[in-house]
Amino acid sequence: MSAVLVVHGGAWAIPDELAKASVDGVKNAACEGFSVLKRGGSALDAVEAAVRTLEDNTVFNAGHGAALNTDGEVELDAIVMDGRTLACGAVSSVQNIANPVSLARAVMEKTSHVMLTSRGANQFAESIGVTTVPTDKLVTEYERKEWEKRKTYVTGVMEEFNSQWAHDTVGAVAVDSAGNVACATSTGGIRNKMVGRVGDCPVIGSGGYADNFSGAVSCTGHGESILKVTLARLILSHIEQGKSVADASQLSLKHMGDRVRGAGGAIVVSPSGQWAATFTTERMAWAAVEHDVLWYGLDPNEKLQEKLAQ
Numbered sequence: 001m002s003a004v005l006v007v008h009g010g011a012w013a014i015p016d017e018l019a020k021a022s023v024d025g026v027k028n029a030a031c032e033g034f035s036v037l038k039r040g041g042s043a044l045d046a047v048e049a050a051v052r053t054l055e056d057n058t059v060f061n062a063g064h065g066a067a068l069n070t071d072g073e074v075e076l077d078a079i080v081m082d083g084r085t086l087a088c089g090a091v092s093s094v095q096n097i098a099n100p101v102s103l104a105r106a107v108m109e110k111t112s113h114v115m116l117t118s119r120g121a122n123q124f125a126e127s128i129g130v131t132t133v134p135t136d137k138l139v140t141e142y143e144r145k146e147w148e149k150r151k152t153y154v155t156g157v158m159e160e161f162n163s164q165w166a167h168d169t170v171g172a173v174a175v176d177s178a179g180n181v182a183c184a185t186s187t188g189g190i191r192n193k194m195v196g197r198v199g200d201c202p203v204i205g206s207g208g209y210a211d212n213f214s215g216a217v218s219c220t221g222h223g224e225s226i227l228k229v230t231l232a233r234l235i236l237s238h239i240e241q242g243k244s245v246a247d248a249s250q251l252s253l254k255h256m257g258d259r260v261r262g263a264g265g266a267i268v269v270s271p272s273g274q275w276a277a278t279f280t281t282e283r284m285a286w287a288a289v290e291h292d293v294l295w296y297g298l299d300p301n302e303k304l305q306e307k308l309a310q
Contacts, residue, residue: 008026009054050184078090183218200221245268
C-alpha cells in the first residue's frame with residue numbers, strides 16, 4: 001500500500017502577489033506531511049503535521065495570518081478525523097492558539113466530546129498546557145490593512161465573494177501504508193465575520209470527513225454554502241456509489257454551485273490511494289505527494305510535478 005498526502009491552501013481568487021508564496025507554502029506543507037508517512041507515521045499524524053505547517057505560514061488564513069472578525073479579533077476553527085475509528089475532534093472560535101489543529105486533536109484524544117467552542121476550548125487548552133500566544137502575534141500587517149479597508153461584514157463579503165464565493169481555509173488528507181485515511185482542516189474564517197460566527201471548517205461532514213470505507217476529504221470555500229450541502233460527506237457518498245474521487249468532487253462542487261450559488265474546493269484521497277484536488281473558484285493552491293513525486297497547482301486544470309530527492 002503506497003502512502004499519499006494532499007494539501008490545500010484555500011480556494012479563492014488568490015491575487016498574483018500571493019500566488020508564488022501560496023504555491024511554495026502548500027508544497028512545503030505536503031513534503032512535511034509526507035515525511036511523517038515515509039517514517040511510518042499514521043495518516044492522522046501526517047495531516048496534523050501538514051496543517052500545522054500551513055497554520056504557521058502567514059500567507060494562509062489559519063493560525064498565523066488569520067482573518068479578523070468585526071471586532072478586529074482572531075477566532076479560529078479546526079477539525080481532525082481518523083478514518084479508522086471515526087474518532088474526531090474540533091474547536092471553534094478559539095483565540096490565542098497558534099495551532100488549533102493540534103487542539104482539535106487533543107479534544108478528540110483527551111475528552112469524551114467532539115467539539116469545544118470559544119471560552120471552553122481556550123480553558124481546555126490551558127488545562128492541558130497548550131501554549132497561548134498574544135493575538136497580535138497571529139495578526140499580519142497585510143490582514144490588519146485589509147480589515148481596515150473593509151470595516152463592515154457586508155462590504156467585505158460583497159466585494160470578496162460576489163463573483164467567487166470563497167475564502168482561504170487550509171487542509172490536508174492522507175492515506176498511510178496501512179490503508180488508514182485521515183483529514184484535517186483549519187481556518188480563520190471570513191474577514192469581518194460576526195463575532196462568534198462558525199463556518200463549515202469544524203463541522204463534521206462539511207469541512208472535513210474521513211472514513212476508511214470510502215476516503216478522506218478536506219473542503220474549502222464559502223462556509224455557509226458548504227454547510228448547506230454537507231460537502232465533505234456529499235463527496236464521499238458519490239465515491240460510495242462507485243464514482244472516482246475526481247468525478248465525486250466535481251459533481252458535488254457543481255451541485256453546491258447550482259443549488260446555493262456557492263464556489264469552493266476539495267481535496268480527496270481514497271483508501272486505495274486515488275486522489276484529487278478540485279475547485280470551482282478562480283484558483284486554489286494545492287500540492288500532493290505520492291511515490292516521491294510532488295504534484296502541485298494553482299490555476300484550473302494545472303497539474304505540475306517535481307521529482308523529490310530519495
